[in-house]
Amino acid sequence: MSTTATLSAREDVGLPARLARSAAAGAGSGMSVDDFTGWFAHRSLVNRFRVERIPFADLESWSFHPATGNLVHDTGRFFSVEGLHVTVGEGPFPEWQQPIINQPEVGILGILAKEFDGVLHFLMQAKMEPGNANLVQLSPTVQATRSNYTKVHKGADVKYLEYFTGAAGATVLADVLQSEHGAWFYRKFNRNVIVETTEDVVLQDDFCWLTLGQIGELLRRDDVVNMDSRTVLACLPVPFEETGALHTDAELLSWYAAERSRHSVDVRRIPLHGVSGWRRGGQSIDHERDWYFRVVAVRAQASNREVGSWTQPLFEPRGQGVIAFVTRKIGGVPHLLAHARVEAGFIDSIELSPTVQYTPRHYAHLTGDARPPFLDLVLGAGPDRIRYEAVHSEEGGRFLNAQARYLIVEADETEAPDEPPPGYRWLTAGQLNTLLRYGRYVNVQARTLMALLTSHAVEL
Secondary structure, eight states: OBOSOOSOOOSOSHHHHHHHHHHHOOSOSSOOHHHHHHHHHHHHHHSOEEEEEEOGGGOSSEEEOTTTOOEEETTSOSOEEEEEEEEOOSSSOOEEEEEEEEOOSOEEEEEEEEEETTEEEEEEEEEEOTTOTTSEEEEOSEEEOHHHHTTTTOOOOOTTGGGGTTSSOOEEEEEEEEEOOTTTBSSOEEEEEEEEOOSOOOOOTTEEEEEHHHHHHHTTSTTOBOHHHHHHHHTSOOOOOOSOBSSOHHHHHHHHHHHHHHOOOEEEEEOGGGOTTEEEOSSEEEETTSOSEEEEEEEEEETTSSSSEEEEEEEEESSOEEEEEEEEEETTEEEEEEEEEEOTTOSSSEEEEOSEEEOGGGGTTOOGGGSOTTHHHHHTOOTTTEEEEEEEEOOTTTBSSOEEEEEEEEOOTTTSOSSOSTTEEEEOHHHHHHHTTSSSSBOHHHHHHHHHHHTTSSOO
């Protein structure tokens, strides 16, 4: 057990202490969590929302390109659905082709913070996304692609955008480019940013101030806090009291570099009409085995969005995912077991993911060593081993009904030894938190589970 300094060194003792105070505050100056429940339900009722599936032929301003078959917007902006050929040379699926979302522009996922009565609060939004199972979820203050906030859609201004573009006075608390879903996006990044203001802020409809502790309590509920909020909150430099780590910082970073270099991943964009193993119909693009996901089209209406009505493609997963960190104490210090996971859409070959990140139905036919490590441990965990469990939606602006069961599962040394299989490594929450201050280290699913720790929704 190493007692050398971990990656969680405190560059700013003031901010971590303020964040800890906010995480410990179960009541805010504006509303209680009970008040929030009523407010949130009211915001869902006073606005008009509707989402319906439509055939591709009814898409407005979207079409299949005659030469490539790519599904593109008439402006050339927003995003496109293209094809991808992937060769990894290992595992149960060493080579495949698939549709992929190509959205090269960097969006803003921004949360505005302000202190009330000595406690940091965060400005959150009740926002409708067409892919959410319950349509309205708690989103960041600003959640906008570049096409949206530059008003390619000719819609209304994005509220509070000025705090994240330098037009209004604000102090940066966290600001980092983070990847999105590497299985469905091609090299997609968003700016995850939290800024603090001391100015008076006019509270608009659909927005509310919450402490970090209140958001943590809401993270224990199914389908309330959206993916964009979770990824931003994970980037907060929250203090973790740790006396050491199994691996030193140098050992951890050396292992990560070795994992990046040992994987040979070849990824090539190809025309959508040339993707093998997939078939395109009038209503959807489907995998020949009805696996993975399908591409569909929807018409959406929302009375409180920058544009009141629009059509767009969405990716719809063909099963609920299971995403879990395995945890155990090593030398008295809680550790998390991370996986150096290959995903086709990453700029680099890997990012750190939770221990388990799978859709079980796609692996049900595999047995023995072909089964993903630790999947059966998580699926078979009893209530006494489950430290956290909730269902969360993935990004509702691009994915339809994309839900996953998120867990933190406690294991013993026989189930999860100090020396795990290749591609897995134990690290502390503090080490993972510090890696989150840099892009291209920690994937979006792991960031959801880290948001539980930064908000004190879960105490390891």
